[in-house]
Amino acid sequence: AQSVTQPDIHITVSEGASLELRCNYSYGATPYLFWYVQSPGQGLQLLLKYFSGDTLVQGIKGFEAEFKRSQSSFNLRKPSVHWSDAAEYFCAVGAYEGNKLVFGAGTILRVKS
Amino acid sequence: GAVVSQHPSWVICKSGTSVKIECRSLDFQATTMFWYRQFPKQSLMLMATSNEGSKATYEQGVEKDKFLINHASLTLSTLTVTSAHPEDSSFYICSATPGANTGELFFGEGSRLTVL
Numbered sequence: 001a002q003s004v005t006q007p008d009i010h011i012t013v014s015e016g017a018s019l020e021l022r023c024n025y026s027y028g029a030t031p032y033l034f035w036y037v038q039s040p041g042q043g044l045q046l047l048l049k050y051f052s053g054d055t056l057v058q059g060i061k062g063f064e065a066e067f068k069r070s071q072s073s074f075n076l077r078k079p080s081v082h083w084s085d086a087a088e089y090f091c092a093v094g095a096y097e098g099n100k101l102v103f104g105a106g107t108i109l110r111v112k113s
Numbered sequence: 114g115a116v117v118s119q120h121p122s123w124v125i126c127k128s129g130t131s132v133k134i135e136c137r138s139l140d141f142q143a144t145t146m147f148w149y150r151q152f153p154k155q156s157l158m159l160m161a162t163s164n165e166g167s168k169a170t171y172e173q174g175v176e177k178d179k180f181l182i183n184h185a186s187l188t189l190s191t192l193t194v195t196s197a198h199p200e201d202s203s204f205y206i207c208s209a210t211p212g213a214n215t216g217e218l219f220f221g222e223g224s225r226l227t228v229l
Contacts, residue, residue: 036220043119043206043222044157090156099210099218100147103156 002027002093006104013081014112021076021107023091032094033074034101035065039087047089050074061085086111115141117209119221126197127229134192134224136207141219142187143209148180151204151223163190197228 003026013019025031032051036044048059055067065076074091088108092101116139126132136146145164149157161182163169169182179201181193190209194201206223 034218041204041223041225044220046218046220094218099145099208100159100162101157101208101218102159105156 002031002095002102004091004093004102004104006089006091006107008107009105010108010110012110012112015083016080019076019078019081019085019109021089021091021109023074023076023104024072025074025091025093026072027093027095032099033065033067034092034094035059035063035074035076036090036092036103037087038090038106044090047076081109081111083111083113085109115139115209115211115217115219117143117207117219117221119205119207119224121224122222123225123227125227125229128198129196131193131195132197132226134194134205134207134226136190136192136209136221138188138209138219141209141211143190144187144212146184146190146207146209147218148182148190148192149206149208151206153204157206160192194226197226199228202226202228 005024034049035047047063048057050057050067058064063078088106090106091104094101118137120135148160151157160175161169161171163182163184165184165187171177184190207221210218
């Protein structure tokens with residue numbers, strides 16, 4: 001069965017500092033991997049996704065993520081965090097069929113000025 | 114990008130009543146829609162997969178008689194919470210895809226249900 005682990009429940013970074021949010025997945029074949037962001041009381045916004053090809057994917061808002069098959073990881077990074085990035089971030093994995101997604105528990109990002 | 118709209122955005126109801134939440138794909142035909150539930154400060158849990166014109170497939174542990182899902186057209190799926198109770202209070206989010214294996218999945222804004 002698919003599963004996603006986001007080991008950090010909360011992360012606090014200073015504005016302008018770099019960010020890395022961790023995501024590990026368990027899936028039997030090549031996964032579809034996603035990062036979403038959710039502001040309080042809002043729906044989900046897709047930041048980026050990986051299906052195949054280049055293992056470093058670029059997303060919106062200056063985010064990128066790197067797929068590392070050997071580590072079963074898909075960590076999200078941003079070189080310089082802005083206060084508006086404060087939100088909850090979800091990593092998700094999908095099967096080839098059906099587009100059902102299994103979500104990680106989420107990481108709440110706080111940005112201090 | 115494609116737009117998926119949910120209605121209502123929030124609803125408050127009395128215990129024992131039924132509530133219907135709509136999920137619409139506004140600019141594409143959604144062959145498949147998914148319904149998720151999110152408890153406060155928790156992740157999203159898949160409730161069911163809805164394919165147009167057929168019965169929904171429910172995840173283990175989800176009561177299909179309580180959470181009725183209808184996908185009568187290629188642009189609309191509805192989730193009806195029947196005989197709602199306070200423990201059904203949650204944030205319900207739908208997602209829709211134009212086709213399996215496309216990798217394209219679009220989420221609605223979510224609907225917050227509060228049962229008094």
